[in-house]
Amino acid sequence: MLGQEELRTFAEQGFLVLPQVVSHELVARAAAAVDGSIAAEPPGSGVRGPYFYFPASQQVPDLLSLLMDSPAFELAECLTGSNTLTPPEQVQIALNIPPFSHRPGGPHIDGFPPEPDGRPGTFTLLAGVLLSDQLDEDAGNLWAWPGTHLTHAEYFRRYGPDAFFKAAGYPHISLPEPVQIRGRAGDLLLAHYLLGHNIGGNTAKQTRRAIYFRVKRSGHNPRWREFLQDPWLEYDPIRSLAT
Numbered sequence: 001m002l003g004q005e006e007l008r009t010f011a012e013q014g015f016l017v018l019p020q021v022v023s024h025e026l027v028a029r030a031a032a033a034v035d036g037s038i039a040a041e042p043p044g045s046g047v048r049g050p051y052f053y054f055p056a057s058q059q060v061p062d063l064l065s066l067l068m069d070s071p072a073f074e075l076a077e078c079l080t081g082s083n084t085l086t087p088p089e090q091v092q093i094a095l096n097i098p099p100f101s102h103r104p105g106g107p108h109i110d111g112f113p114p115e116p117d118g119r120p121g122t123f124t125l126l127a128g129v130l131l132s133d134q135l136d137e138d139a140g141n142l143w144a145w146p147g148t149h150l151t152h153a154e155y156f157r158r159y160g161p162d163a164f165f166k167a168a169g170y171p172h173i174s175l176p177e178p179v180q181i182r183g184r185a186g187d188l189l190l191a192h193y194l195l196g197h198n199i200g201g202n203t204a205k206q207t208r209r210a211i212y213f214r215v216k217r218s219g220h221n222p223r224w225r226e227f228l229q230d231p232w233l234e235y236d237p238i239r240s241l242a243t
């Protein structure tokens, strides 16, 4: 369970890294599933930097287990309320293949281009499970711009939620210094949808591996406009903190 301190950190920073949430056994099974995806559709020999697979959850039970058969899903619901989240239908396998000497110029938010029905691809929170250690910087780590979940919400309150389409994932906001998410295999990242983030470089020896789940609260899709303007719309325990 998450304590008040952790809820406060999430409220301010827009993300939390929770150490060793997922067991070695689940991590090992997931690593074998990732090996299988890579063997079936290997990246070309010259591919460096980000490389993704987006299987349907039901096709990769050993990846979905990282979220559903560990404490991860329940920890995510500590932010949104018990029995509020729906299991994701899709999983992202996120590789970052070295050497890739990249430094992102700024953050983005996900969800652009919109889905076929015209709705931006918003969701409630990102749950990421590290499958490889990323203890140093520039090892393929995700970059995050702390607090930008609040600044992005301000942006959408000022310009309206339909400004999402023109911003194309890159609303113009003032930016804090970024941080690189560090952790070990089995650590869990929980990040607010509105947190600005981006792909970093990888000058380490090892390919970085993470599994991302884009998780929605039940009924999220039709209220995306309200959610862009009110970051705690779907986060009852955080809302209770603030009042």
Ligand SMILES: [Fe+2]
Binding pocket: 108, 109, 110, 197, 198
């Ligand atoms: Fe992203």
